[in-house]
Structures are given as C-alpha cells and as structure tokens.
Amino acid sequence: MLKKLVIVVLALLLVGCGRNENELVMVTEAGFAPYEFYENGEIVGVDIEIGKEIAKELGKELVVKDIAFDFIINEVKSGKADFGAAGMSITDERKEEVDFSIEYVVSNQVVVVRKDSDIKTLDDIKDKTISVQLGTTADMYVNENYKDAKVIAQKKYLAAAEDVKAGKSDCIVMDQLPAQELVKENDELKILDGILFTDKYGMIVKKGNQELLDTINKVLQRLIDENKIEEYVIKYSE
Numbered sequence: 375m376l377k378k379l380v381i382v383v384l385a386l387l388l389v390g391c392g393r394n395e396n397e398l399v400m401v402t403e404a405g406f407a408p409y410e411f412y413e414n415g416e417i418v419g420v421d422i423e424i425g426k427e428i429a430k431e432l433g434k435e436l437v438v439k440d441i442a443f444d445f446i447i448n449e450v451k452s453g454k455a456d457f458g459a460a461g462m463s464i465t466d467e468r469k470e471e472v473d474f475s476i477e478y479v480v481s482n483q484v485v486v487v488r489k490d491s492d493i494k495t496l497d498d499i500k501d502k503t504i505s506v507q508l509g510t511t512a513d514m515y516v517n518e519n520y521k522d523a524k525v526i527a528q529k530k531y532l533a534a535a536e537d538v539k540a541g542k543s544d545c546i547v548m549d550q551l552p553a554q555e556l557v558k559e560n561d562e563l564k565i566l567d568g569i570l571f572t573d574k575y576g577m578i579v580k581k582g583n584q585e586l587l588d589t590i591n592k593v594l595q596r597l598i599d600e601n602k603i604e605e606y607v608i609k610y611s612e
C-alpha cells in the first residue's frame with residue numbers, strides 16, 4: 375500500500391513537475407520582434423497573441439517562458455513546457471525530435487550589414503565573419519554553405535548586432551521581419567537586397583501530443599482564415 379502510494383507520488387512529481395493544470399506553458403525566446411519581445415517589461419508579440427488564443431480555446435491561462443532559442447526543443451521534449459512558439463522554422467531535423475503544427479508564417483532569410491560595409495551583394499558574405507543566433511536555421515545554413523566563412527553563434531540577436539556594429543563581425547543572417555525591427559533600432563545597420571532562403575514557421579509539441587497539436591492547428595487555421603496573423607504582424611511591427 376505504502377509502496378504503491380510512493381510510486382504514485384513519484385510518478386506525479388515526474389509527470390507534473392509541480393505544474394498547474396489551469397496553465398498552458400509556452401516556451402519562446404523573447405528577442406525576436408515582432409513575434410516575441412519585451413515591451414515595458416512584458417513579453418508581447420505575434421506568437422503570444424496566438425498562444426493566448428490557444429489557451430482560451432482550452433480554457434487555460436497562458437504562461438510564457440523565455441529561454442535560449444537552442445533550449446526550446448528540449449524544454450518541449452522533456453514536458454517542462456506544453457508547446458514552443460518562437461518563429462521556429464519547420465525542418466526535417468527538428469521533426470525528428472518534436473511534432474510541428476501547420477505552417478503559419480512564411481519567412482525569408484536576409485543579411486544585415488553595417489551601412490558603411492563593403493559587402494554589396496549576398497555573394498560577398500561567403501568568406502566573411504557571419505553572426506547568427508545559435509541553433510537557428512541560419513546557423514545551420516551558413517555552416518553548411520559557407521565553408522570559408524567564420525561563423526559566430528550568439529545566444530541573442532542583440533549581441534550579434536553589437537558585434538557587427540563594433541566591426542567584430544561583418545554581417546548577421548536572420549529572419550526578415552526581426553531583421554527589419556533590429557535595423558529600426560540600430561541606425562548604423564541595414565538589410566542587403568535579396569534573400570538567402572525561405573522558411574516556414576510552425577509551433578511545436580512533444581512527440582505524440584496529438585490532442586494539443588489538434589487544438590493548436592484548429593486555432594492557427596482559424597486565425598489564418600480570419601487574417602489575424604497578418605493583423606498581429608502589423609500591430610507589433612509599428
């Protein structure tokens with residue numbers, strides 16, 4: 375009897391990790407405007423608006439957890455968070471670790487340089503120092519395609535921007551809308567013409583969590599049909 379009770383309690387601790395049933399925990403990296411960023415000390419953005427709709431659909435309260443981008447998949451895999459929403463691109467490698475929702479954003483990868491940079495075309499970056507955010511598709515892309523480049527992988531885009539401004543790095547490869555926001559805040563920087571590749575964003579759940587995935591997909595489809603995602607993008611790009 376006692377043994378059984380101990381096992382049940384241990385199991386509850388392992389599964390629940392002290393989690394509140396009324397909360398839906400979303401994990402993100404809040405340095406990615408307009409999708410997730412801090413405004414007056416609060417995390418806001420497109421993914422947060424969507425997350426709130428998902429929570430509403432489930433009758434739960436959304437809790438947003440801000441961690442390093444390269445830890446997001448593990449946080450979801452381990453069940454510490456219910457889902458991940460971080461402008462995360464759908465890739466085959468990631469699909470081996472987590473399940474993705476339907477696509478909800480199409481994003482281009484662009485190059486950010488100093489305005490006075492001698493980099494004039496996309497082709498010029500191939501043997502330069504390139505900054506990326508650790509664990510992103512840009513990180514994978516430049517490592518695979520630019521063998522002669524030096525790659526600096528930072529935890530935060532802001533750190534990458536500081537490196538480029540200080541001349542420690544020549545450019546950043548990153549998603550277009552976050553690049554536009556970064557350039558707005560940093561007068562010395564600009565975006566080069568052209569795109570390197572195109573990505574599609576999905577939200578992630580632990581493999582096999584079909585119930586939550588179905589709800590996420592239902593909400594995403596409704597928001598896409600109602601043009602809400604575009605509205606959120608405009609709202610958070612101002």
Ligand code: GLN
Pocket residue numbers: 403406443460461462463464507509510511512549573
């Ligand atoms: N879309 C890119 C990726 O999934 C970058 C996302 C991000 O930095 N938040 O890798």
